[in-house]
Amino acid sequence: MPQQTRKAWAGRMAEPTDRLVEKFTTSFPFDQRLYAHDIAGSIAHCEMLAHQRIIPRAHAKRIVTGLRQIEAEFKTGKFRPSPADEDIHMAVERRLIEKVGGIGGKLHTARSRNDQVALDLRLFLRAEIRDIRELLTRLRHALATLATRHADVIVPGYTHLQPAQPVLFAHHCLAYAEMLWRDTGRFDDCLKRLDVLPLGSGALAGTTFPIDRRYVARRLGFRALSANSMDAVSDRDFAAEFLAACAILGMHLSRLAEDLVLWSSQEFGFVELPDAFATGSSIMPQKKNPDVAELVRGKTGRLYGNLLSLLTTLKGLPMTYNRDLQEDKEPVFDSVDTVKGSLDILSAMLPQLRVKRDRMRAAATAGFTLATELADYLATKGVPFRDAHGVVGAIVRYCLTERRTLEELTLPELRRFSPRFRADVKKWLSAAAAVRRRRAVGGTSPDNVRRQLRRHGA
Ligand code: ARG
Numbered sequence: 001m002p003q004q005t006r007k008a009w010a011g012r013m014a015e016p017t018d019r020l021v022e023k024f025t026t027s028f029p030f031d032q033r034l035y036a037h038d039i040a041g042s043i044a045h046c047e048m049l050a051h052q053r054i055i056p057r058a059h060a061k062r063i064v065t066g067l068r069q070i071e072a073e074f075k076t077g078k079f080r081p082s083p084a085d086e087d088i089h090m091a092v093e094r095r096l097i098e099k100v101g102g103i104g105g106k107l108h109t110a111r112s113r114n115d116q117v118a119l120d121l122r123l124f125l126r127a128e129i130r131d132i133r134e135l136l137t138r139l140r141h142a143l144a145t146l147a148t149r150h151a152d153v154i155v156p157g158y159t160h161l162q163p164a165q166p167v168l169f170a171h172h173c174l175a176y177a178e179m180l181w182r183d184t185g186r187f188d189d190c191l192k193r194l195d196v197l198p199l200g201s202g203a204l205a206g207t208t209f210p211i212d213r214r215y216v217a218r219r220l221g222f223r224a225l226s227a228n229s230m231d232a233v234s235d236r237d238f239a240a241e242f243l244a245a246c247a248i249l250g251m252h253l254s255r256l257a258e259d260l261v262l263w264s265s266q267e268f269g270f271v272e273l274p275d276a277f278a279t280g281s282s283i284m285p286q287k288k289n290p291d292v293a294e295l296v297r298g299k300t301g302r303l304y305g306n307l308l309s310l311l312t313t314l315k316g317l318p319m320t321y322n323r324d325l326q327e328d329k330e331p332v333f334d335s336v337d338t339v340k341g342s343l344d345i346l347s348a349m350l351p352q353l354r355v356k357r358d359r360m361r362a363a364a365t366a367g368f369t370l371a372t373e374l375a376d377y378l379a380t381k382g383v384p385f386r387d388a389h390g391v392v393g394a395i396v397r398y399c400l401t402e403r404r405t406l407e408e409l410t411l412p413e414l415r416r417f418s419p420r421f422r423a424d425v426k427k428w429l430s431a432a433a434a435v436r437r438r439r440a441v442g443g444t445s446p447d448n449v450r451r452q453l454r455r456h457g458a
Contacts, residue, residue, distance in 0.1 A: 007084060007086065008090055008094075019083075022083060022086075027086070027087040027326050027329065028085045028091055031117075031329055032074070032079075032088050033088075033124075033333060034120045034121070034329075035071065035088055036071060036074070037124050037127070038089060038116070040123060040220065041116060041119045042067055042107060042116075043064050043067055045107070045111055046063050046067070047060060047064065047215075048212055048216050049107075049109055049211075051212065052211060052215075054109055054110060054210065055109060063096065063104060065100075066100040066104060070096060070099070073095070079095070087113070089116055089117065089120075090113075093107065109209060110200075111202070111207075112203035112204075112233070114204065114233040114320075114321040115198050115203075115229075117326075118201075118232060118233055121239060121329070122194050122196070122222075125190075125242055125332070126194055128336045129187050129190060129242070131340065132339060132340060133187055133188075135340060135344060136183055136187075136343065138343070138347045139343050139347045141456070141458065142351055143180075144174065144177055144456040144457060144458030145458060146353065147173040147449070147453060148170070148453060150169050150355050152168075152446075153168065153169040153170070153361070154168060154169065154360065154361055154431045155172060155360040155364055156364050156367065163363070163366060163367030163368075164369060166365060166369050166431035167435065168435055168444050169360060171448075176256050177452070177456045178452075180249075183249040186248060187245050189245075190238060190245055193238055194242075196224045196225065196226050196232075197216060197217040197220065197226060198233065198235070199213070200226075200229075201226060201232040201233050202229060203233070204234075204319075204320040204321060205229055213225045230319055230320045233321045234319060234321055236314055236325065239310060239328050239332050240307070242335070243303075243331060246306070246307070246336075246339045247303045247304050247307045247335075249303075250304070250339065251300060253296050253297075254297040256346065257346075260290060261293050261297070264293075268359075268363075269356060269359045270355070270356055270359055271356060273288070273292075273293075273349070274349065274352035274354070277292050277348075277349045278292075279292075292345055296342045299341075299342060302334060303339065305331075306332070307331075310331050313325070365430075368396050368399065368406055370428075370429050370430075370431070371392050372392075373429060373433070373434050374395065374425070374428070374429070375388040375389050378418060378420055378421075383418065388418075391417050392417075395409070395414070395417050398417075407429045407430070411426075
């Protein structure tokens with residue numbers, strides 16, 4: 001058997017692995033991304049083995065030195081994989097034995113790749129979630145800054161994409177900040193359940209060696225130990241939760257992206273995208289397209305797909321570890337990259353958005369968005385709201401046939417529809433007044449918006 005294709009488990013086999021099988025089963029091309037976590041886990045494990053006198057301290061020292069050198073090789077791009085490297089774990093072990101000789105083989109005492117890979121993925125996600133949390137905060141700040149800079153700008157608020165009631169542009173921006181705040185909470189929840197050390201579960205049943213799992217947990221910063229080795233080597237709930245959090249975050253970013261696409265359209269004209277964040281057409285010279293926002297929206301599809309992919313892989317797996325679980329990594333890596341990329345580019349683009357406040361203001365009262373004010377006015381004068389609604393509906397119909405706006409109507413005209421209208425009604429008929437009056441907690445009044453801004457650190 002040629003040396004470079006000899007596997008760690010070759011002792012059992014009468015013939016070498018077929019090249020096709022090597023190619024089909026290897027995870028090294030993608031799971032090498034876990035090298036730093038794999039090595040950190042191995043160092044903690046090795047030091048525990050020495051501490052418990054399971055292996056000699058002198059051997060542990062040489063193993064740890066070797067592992068650090070291997071980490072440096074990865075970091076500097078000098079690591080040379082062999083075709084026999086089935087995965088990151090075998091690659092590191094193979095290289096370790098090349099470096100320190102046969103004693104390198106002691107590292108895998110009281111450990112299996114099954115608990116090792118479960119550990120690596122947890123360490124990886126713990127680090128990535130910390131990054132994603134920071135990017136979420138950055139985007140929330142970008143939204144809050146945009147809101148602060150345009151604190152007095154009023155836009156039409158929509159339901160069914162039909163003009164509904166005027167709102168502060170800041171209120172609209174901060175709606176997204178709320179979504180991102182909930183996303184942060186979802187990643188925090190995910191971190192809580194991720195914070196469990198699976199190492200020490202062995203292949204599935206635990207280990208006969210007198211290991212100290214608490215020692216390893218302390219070294220790696222885990223708060224709890226897995227309580228059931230069979231569950232620990234086959235549990236990927238934490239990865240599914242992570243992908244679910246990414247999918248929901250993606251849905252939020254997609255909605256924000258959709259607003260940017262709409263707002264930058266000719267028809268809305270509420271914002272202009274910075275040239276540096278827009279793209280042109282290869283045929284139509286006049287075009288300025290919102291491709292960044294469209295891609296953020298489009299990438300949500302893969303975030304959903306990654307979640308579904310992992311859930312499908314997990315369903316129906318018999319206890320305990322099955323190689324199917326190797327399929328957990330690519331969706332996780334892809335969601336990490338996708339979410340980080342989208343958060344990053346939105347945080348960079350939003351501060352450069354040109355807000356066309358005049359367009360927004362003009363649109364804010366178009367389409368009879370002050371009709372609710374008239375109905376509210378009548379209700380404060382004692383008219384049952386349901387009746388007031390009917391009266392104002394008739395007024396809108398009148399305006400449509402007469403080609404008038406609500407604001408233009410004279411008091412005598414209004415009084416034809418209800419004798420309860422008085423001169424003070426005029427004060428109600430402005431977008432600014434409509435916004436100011438929505439003072440109940442959570443509404444679009446400037447006071448509430450200021451409170452929200454504080455929530456999001458602006
Ligand atoms: N590459 C494998 C994975 O990602 C590592 C664990 C392999 N374990 C095994 N018993 N074949 O799941």
